[in-house]
Amino acid sequence: MAGVAIEDVIEEARRFLSENYNMELRIPIRRNNRLKRTLGQFIRMDDKSDCIEISGILLDYGGKTAVFDTLRHELIHYALFELGKPHRDGDPAFENELRKHNVNPTNTSEVYGPIVRFNCAKCGRSEFTTTKKVSVTPHRYRTKCCKAALINVRNDVIYGE
Numbered sequence: 001m002a003g004v005a006i007e008d009v010i011e012e013a014r015r016f017l018s019e020n021y022n023m024e025l026r027i028p029i030r031r032n033n034r035l036k037r038t039l040g041q042f043i044r045m046d047d048k049s050d051c052i053e054i055s056g057i058l059l060d061y062g063g064k065t066a067v068f069d070t071l072r073h074e075l076i077h078y079a080l081f082e083l084g085k086p087h088r089d090g091d092p093a094f095e096n097e098l099r100k101h102n103v104n105p106t107n108t109s110e111v112y113g114p115i116v117r118f119n120c121a122k123c124g125r126s127e128f129t130t131t132k133k134v135s136v137t138p139h140r141y142r143t144k145c146c147k148a149a150l151i152n153v154r155n156d157v158i159y160g161e
Contacts, residue, residue, distance in 0.1 A: 063160030122148035
């Protein structure tokens with residue numbers, strides 16, 4: 001499954017800012033392959049906008065809907081910061097903007113990319129982890145549910161829409 005190109009992300013960013021905030025994109029949008037749990041971030045340095053980073057895993061495995069939702073979340077941070085308005089997660093003004101543009105709030109993201117699936121040896125519950133070492137040395141790990149051994153350990157990938 002093909003990912004989303006950073007060029008498409010930048011094009012969408014320009015369109016979103018122009019249509020919704022009458023602003024131009026004046027900072028770079030970068031791919032960051034080190035971002036694993038955070039799928040995107042707006043970075044400020046010395047009280048100035050620096051860049052927006054999008055997770056490489058999200059770009060490679062997330063669908064366009066997931067990528068653009070994360071992008072818009074970060075663009076709202078950026079736009080409100082540039083306009084001198086409250087721009088942090090949890091600020092009522094920021095949360096209202098998210099609702100206005102139908103964008104998900106923080107910590108509501110899905111998991112994308114390579115995972116390791118397994119079952120609990122005791123209750124049979126199916127689970128997964130993003131920790132790659134589990135597939136190499138499953139005997140060193142236990143399930144959360146029953147603290148039992150892992151069985152049926154296999155590598156898999158979760159793709160977005």
